[in-house]
Amino acid sequence: MTAAGFHPLKVADVRRLTDDAVAVTFAVPPDLRAAYGFEAGQHLALRKAGEAAGAVRRTYSICSVACAEPAELTVGVRQVAGGEFSPYVTGELAPGETLEVMTPAGRFGLRGARTGGGHFAAVVGGSGITPVLSIAASLLAGDADARFTLIRSDRTAASVMFLDEVADLKDRYPERFQLVQTLSREEMQTGLPSGRLDEERLTGLLPALLPVADVQGWFLCGPYGLVQGAERALRALGVKRGRIHEEIFHVGETAPVELPDAPEHSTVAATLGGRSGSWPVQAGETLLEAVLRNRSDAPYACKGGVCGTCRAFLVDGEVRMERNFALEPDELESGYVLACQSHPVTERVELDFDR
Template identity: 40%
Template sequence: MTSKTDFHSLRVADIRRETADAVSIRLDVPESLRERFRFEPGQYLTLRAELDGEDVRRNYSVCSAPLDDELRIAVKLLPGGRFSSFANDRLQVGDQLDVLPAAGHFTAIFSPGQERRYAAFVAGSGITPVLSLIKTALSVEPGSSFTLFYGNRMSSQVLFLEELAALKNRFMGRLAIFHFLTMEEEEVALFNGRLDREKCDEILTTLIDPCATDLFFACGPEGMMTAAEQALLARGVPEDRILLERFTSAGSSPVLDEAAQARALAAAGRRMGVILDGRKLTVTFDADRGNILDSVRATGAAAPFACKGGICATCRAKVVSGAVEMRLNYGLTREEVAAGYILTCQSMPISDDVVVSYDS
């Protein structure tokens, strides 16, 4: 039986330097795992490595499209980033990486009969999942178009610059790309500076008609995403036409504020039932750890996680009984929350009869 805690060891088939501080990595998927590693455009993989004796996990978006018939992710070097510096500096072709199959909701259904207008606000490595979405949308839907607003510091740091230019030629007239640079001056003032709220407002006034756009994507740093989202909502774009993908750099347990600490203390010692990989465990909530996920892992059980920041949803479980409080949620859809799903890295039990299932 396979479970969502199962990492698979995949061989690094190719490493391509995309910019001075980013590589893309192609992973070999053996025939026996093809089905498990099928992905939708916009999804990410969770990677795991043992670095200096520590189990380090990170999520990286897939930059290839399902039609490309390859599984490729991009990893940008972050200051102090343990996994990203390992991937940029030490990883070699032929190495094995532990990988979980694709996950994430930052995707849409594309079909040949559809004629839609898509647009994306992106900054830095936020282009990674959007590249996959662009390729898929324009390949699958011959009548659709895509407009990309792409922010970076300088042109030498623009990830996938050449690939995007090639896509523009390939899908002549259907892909529009606008670059915004913060550290280089362009002649047109609109293209200078970051994608903040003012800039997003200007874009929605001068470059695109938000009401004539069917679906917006936004991926990048929190500030840019909020600016894009707020600008779109202010123009009357309904929430369900805006898809956001938050990037995580965390990987460590969240720090609780005072009120949350008090609630965690109140929950200390509560016993919970935890269903994982077909087994039912009894776990005591540990106030010092502050969340269900870390309490489960403290018993030695391999409950799944990646970001520990409420974003990736790798730690998702379903509340089978009892009451649970979830502090933060960027990773679950409204439907999932309504169906009883929680992010265990953000949750604590608030009744005595809690049972959660990682298997549901």
């Protein structure tokens, strides 16, 4: 069994999807395949090869069908204006080069649920299609009775990622896969009006498209505003929060939280890769920062509360999180926290990254 963490993987293919997006395929050597087994909806953190542990890293969702021992892994990458990593991937990266790739992480997806022929649906914006493509393809291939409705929103027809792959799902599963494409900045030939998929529009649109109450799982993925609007629309239509799964791409700055109850001195004990240690937490720093100073292999990617890579089980003590766009309510209830967003409230805090 290979340890979780970064490994150098060779780029087998870089395929252009749109003007500003590519699909990058990595070749996985046989001895690492078990370590890179993934579930639909998970993502990979990438960083340039040969750079220090603290180098810029970004997470990108896997778009391929779930596999326990993949020989290849494909992620979708859209260029973020002013980004520190995506312009390199979309503009310069070529087959034959090597990137450091973290083993798959993330909890967005079916999470091992038995689907039993249910109806599933997704509302996605822009590059939010990437993990949902994997979820839909894995579900439809793995469960001959499952149905999937995909509602996607893109700015223009030219900016639609994975057009061929989604069309392929339609061809392969004409009875079980339904696609609704909307464009926010262009008229559609199909008669659907243009405009953003916001709460009001979804509240009217969803009941006309599918039996909302019968949908077993909703996957919302894309920019913060779209995901929040879709969640409010679904809740207003009576959907339970437990049936809604969210993954947010791109969140703007939020105000820092006040920490009036922070203890003067605190320590964090952490278990990671089967090894434990205990270290002081300096004033104002997050638990991830305190652990990283001593264990450079602590898992993280966005450091912004979005990707969920730094998820850890809170064994003891109390923390306050600045923000959380990654953990679902049931994970919070079970005692998971985001180390990159957590500050100690008690003098001693214990985390387990292996659980």
